[in-house]
Amino acid sequence: MRAPTQVPLPQADDVTAPFWNGCAERRLLVQHCLTCGAFQSVPQRYCRKCRGSEFDWQESEGQGRVHTYTVVHHPAAPALRDQVPYVVVVVKLDDCGGAMLISNLVGDGAADVAVDRAIRLCWDNDAGAWLPRFELVMTGTDHESECR
Numbered sequence: 001m002r003a004p005t006q007v008p009l010p011q012a013d014d015v016t017a018p019f020w021n022g023c024a025e026r027r028l029l030v031q032h033c034l035t036c037g038a039f040q041s042v043p044q045r046y047c048r049k050c051r052g053s054e055f056d057w058q059e060s061e062g063q064g065r066v067h068t069y070t071v072v073h074h075p076a077a078p079a080l081r082d083q084v085p086y087v088v089v090v091v092k093l094d095d096c097g098g099a100m101l102i103s104n105l106v107g108d109g110a111a112d113v114a115v116d117r118a119i120r121l122c123w124d125n126d127a128g129a130w131l132p133r134f135e136l137v138m139t140g141t142d143h144e145s146e147c148r
């Protein structure tokens with residue numbers, strides 16, 4: 001199962017640019033508050049926990065679990081009509097304070113998605129930019145950094 005490819009590409013701003021620049025280098029960076037130590041995976045100008053505004057960026061190893069998911073059968077936009085079904089997952093990372101991010105589950109096993117399944121990061125360039133996607137961890141298979 002593939003992720004949708006006919007999607008608008010990210011438009012970085014001063015807050016999100018470090019995240020997208022990391023993606024361009026195939027590095028999953030998570031915003032980390034220097035005041036309270038909280039991680040937030042949707043970059044924001046202020047920390048959601050303490051309202052601090054000083055951050056650095058921590059690189060995730062890309063291992064995590066399915067926090068929740070949905071299988072999209074009805075396209076949200078006409079351009080996605082030929083791309084359903086696809087799986088949208090909320091990923092809870094094993095590192096970076098358990099930060100969560102929204103992504104797609106891709107690969108042969110994606111139809112077997114379930115809450116709490118172990119997943120790992122893979123990089124997808126089908127939409128024209130490196131985007132972090134995830135695939136199920138299958139025992140006995142080697143991990144490729146690019147999505148299959």
Ligand SMILES: [Zn+2]
Binds near residue numbers: 034038052
């Ligand atoms: Zn904070």
